[in-house]
Amino acid sequence: MKRLTVLEQKPVTAFIATSSIALLVLTGCSGDAGTEPDSANAATGDVAEDCTPLHEFPTLEDGVLNVAAMNAAPKFHALSDSGPFEGIDATLITEFAEENCLDVLFKPMTGAAAQLDLREGKSDLFGGLHIKTAERGEVFGQAEGYVIYDALGITSASEDSFDTIESMDGATVGVLSGSFFAETLKDALGEENIEEYQSDTNAFEDLQAGRIDAVANQSMMSFNLSNDAEGYETNIIDEDPNHPELTALLEINWPHTHGVPEFTAAIDDYYTRAKEDGTVERVLEENGVTEEAADFYINGR
Known part of the structure; x- marks a missing residue:
């Protein structure tokens, strides 16, 4: 049995789990984070004109990464239906979007609703650090690598x-x-x-x-x-x-639109760099994960 002190002893704000689709745009490259969309189908917040994406891949809306996010701290944490959005994936996904010149449209909901949202083509990505399985790989895109381990x-x-x-x-x-x-x-x-x-x-x-x-x-x-x-x-x-x-030790990733290899490649590249340059370790620490536990989540047993 693995006994770890995983989270620092500090309060974790209670979060609201909801099946309603709440919208907030976090702007990549530049612009005002938290700009509200004009409607449920349109995102505002301008990406800088001189922003050069590290990778290019199609999304449902040009310049926008729609994310159906399972509302579960500390991985993704919506304080209310319209944010602010906190947690490990809220940070990592936003950084991934920024380097690809995309605004982020987070839609916090339950896990079952988020999976359905992605399956029905209403989102580009399922946020909340999810287990990679062969069955999910038949329905969703899955990275070859992983962002963290879990068990x-x-x-x-x-x-x-x-x-x-x-x-x-x-x-x-x-x-x-x-x-x-x-x-x-x-x-x-x-x-x-x-x-x-x-x-x-x-x-x-x-x-x-x-x-x-x-x-x-x-x-x-x-x-x-x-x-x-x-x-x-x-x-x-x-x-x-x-x-x-x-x-078993579980590989955790972001399920995304199936059959878009350039999207998958961009996520894999981000995972590799985010672990190598200390980004994942930093974000785990920022969310109260202890050093011992971070080593387990990044390197496994």
Whole structure:
């Protein structure tokens, strides 16, 4: 079992999970960040005329990167329906857009709604640091590389302290609906023992109320829940040969429009440089991730 102090002990502002599509433009290269769009279909905020993109790839709207973003701190955090937008991906995606002379149009929503939005061609990219899988690769574009690693995190009351899959036998476990872990945990623990939620905050509220025994999620989101809650802890589960899919080290990326190789190449190039030049490490630190945990997220086990 991996025990890490993952987030610095400082308050993390509560975020609002919403299925409504809120709009805010963050301008690349230059211009005023936070300029509101004229309508739900048009973005304002001018990219500098002399801005030269590092990469060129088609987007739904010329000069705009539409991002359906899963509202879940610390990866992406919308304080209200119209921002401000904070968190790891809010920073990284904005920097990626800037170097490609694009405005960012963030649309915070639940994970299920964001996936549908991208699948239906209403967004260019799915923000919120998501697990790369072969199944998702058939529907969405996926980078060859990764921006960070992650692994399964189990949050529970400290006296329970689930540290293996077997230790959760008979427990009622909350998971995000449609998440990578939902079906695999049903297979491992029995469908009757899994409760699905639209947001991790709702799951954690049920955990605190005693209606479920644990919450299973990507560890970064799990630590965000338990960090400031006295009497609760999160464990990263070690790799288990009996449950390889559940306990493997996971590559995290940004799902994006399928079949646009130049878009994928631009994301891969950004991932490589952002890790090599310390950008990812800096952004993790800015969002309260400890040095020990950042090493795990960047370099793995």
